[in-house]
Amino acid sequence: MASLRMMLEKPWLWSFVGALVVWLATVAFTGGYGAGGMVTAALSLAVFTVIVGVGQMFVITLGPGNVDLSLPANIGLASAVAMKVMGGSDSMIVVGLLAALACGAAIGAINYLLIWALRIPPIIATLSASFVIQSVDISYGRGLQIKPPPGFADFTNWQVLGIPVLAMLTVLFTIGAALALQRMIFGRSVLAIGQNIRAAWLAGVHVGRIRFLTYTLCGALGGIDGALLAGYFRGANVDIGNEYLLASIAVVVIGGTSVAGGxxxxxGVWGAGLFLVLLLTMLNTFGVSAGVRLVLTGLIIVGVITAAGGEKAVR
Amino acid sequence: MTAIAPGTLQKSSQRGSAARARLLRGLLPALSLALVLIAIAWLNPRAISYFGFNLMLNLAIPIALATIAQMFVIAGNELDLSIGTFVGFVGCVTATWLRDAPLMGIVVLLGSIGVYALLGALIHLRNLPSIVVTLGMSFVWQGLAILVLPKPGGKAPDWLLSIMSFKPPYIPFPILAALIIAAVVHFGLMRTSYGVILRGSGGNAAALRRAGWSLLRTKIVLFALTGLFGVLSGMALIGITTSADANIGNGYTLLSIAGVILGGGEFVGGRVSPIGAVLGALTLALAASPLLTFMHIPPDWQVAANGAILIIVLAARVLISRRER
Structure with missing residues (x-):
């Protein structure tokens, strides 16, 4: 009984329950075959969603209307930048990662600059920025066929005891993000702004600076994600980030973060990330066609959101 | 933003300049379109002709209809990120069932408007974020489109083809159609009493509820109207392209949002303008490819041009609004 109440009080647990149910359904279908491999694959793919999901989570927590729609374009450009800087040589891996990070952070900073200078809703600011970034990427990354350095490609695929090392590092990173959110001035300020921006401002929170940092952080995470994706999938691509628009928002909401902010x-981001990846694995295992898979993915996301429900507006 | 109330001194002159700024702000969509037209006329005078407009504004009708569709949800403080794939789905149905089995095609299209109405009800009743729900729905529409038409193809019904290739005297058809769309929607949303209620649901929902209006109903009506104009957009698109493809409408989501904002709409407060939205859509349609082609800008930068136009217009709006206060 007590555990049930705990479940109801912690809606994010549902995302892990959902991931488990989907995994069990798939394992039951295959008769236990490939159960472990599925977890390994899910962990390595979920990493990419979790990294951008955490960035998107900080942005969404800033309050209604705050969302970063430029992530897919950002990921695409950063993946090209990383591959070009690395140039296929192992000695340039760190420089390439830093370049991708800087590229993403610059995009995040520009996003906030647009929001601040033009006083436009973040949705439109990040949308117009993403138009421009997309073109830069198409023009910059045209015909780019640089393979990632072997060391980097191996690193992104490196596993210890069936657990991807990248996933372990991402777990450490998310623990850091959780600490930053709950125990550091930055995170508390983000939460305060999301709950009531005016009250936060009156209480002395540097609203502008915190929002700037949040958008820059989200952009930087998108950049690093692009570099890692290019390593994992052995090459940069303009469309490499496309699916992360929906995924980054979906994991945040399914993971129990309030869309109203604060x-x-x-x-929950981890649970939701695993849930989404395992869901795709399940549908692929069941052998449904691409059309059915898209319809089911969409319906399940809408269904989960409906079941989780939105909170009543505070006012 | 200076939130300090203006002094009582010089009130009348301030009011005069505020009114001027507001007028300028209202004219901004028309000014941006004029600017793009002047640039085109300067670069290639021959394009400004009956034939030239027919060519350049070829795809403006479906873009304008999709923009109007987006405008209805934005009027209710929501956002539809699925309109692009919905237009694609409608296109696939139009190019297959509407031609081969018209009755079934009509039922499916009406049913999809019903789905939109249900989404409106769901979003209102469960207090869901429309961004997430419609993002999920964008997958559903895309999947359905692939199921209806796995490979690009199909053919538009003949009656649709003849409507879309209509050549009225003197005024090019796209311009005539844009005028009609703008006039009809402007009358319905800005000049009827229920139109005021619909916009009020975005402006001040609490006041509307206390006055006894059903917010559930306004949301359902707004979403159903979005579905209706999405259907019209998909049909118009297929009438022009003659065949369909499951991905044909994907770009329309972003174009439609950009069109509404260019046209003077705002994300919150039910402040939208149907005439502005149509002008915004025309500006985007012209600026996207004809202008760039005449300027010899490679197609790579077409998307960037859309983004740049948005940023420039919004910057201009900020400069004007600063005077308005």
């Missing part, structure tokens, strides 16, 4: 949850 309430965030880091573990």
């Amino acid at each position: 309430k965030a949850n880091v573990p």
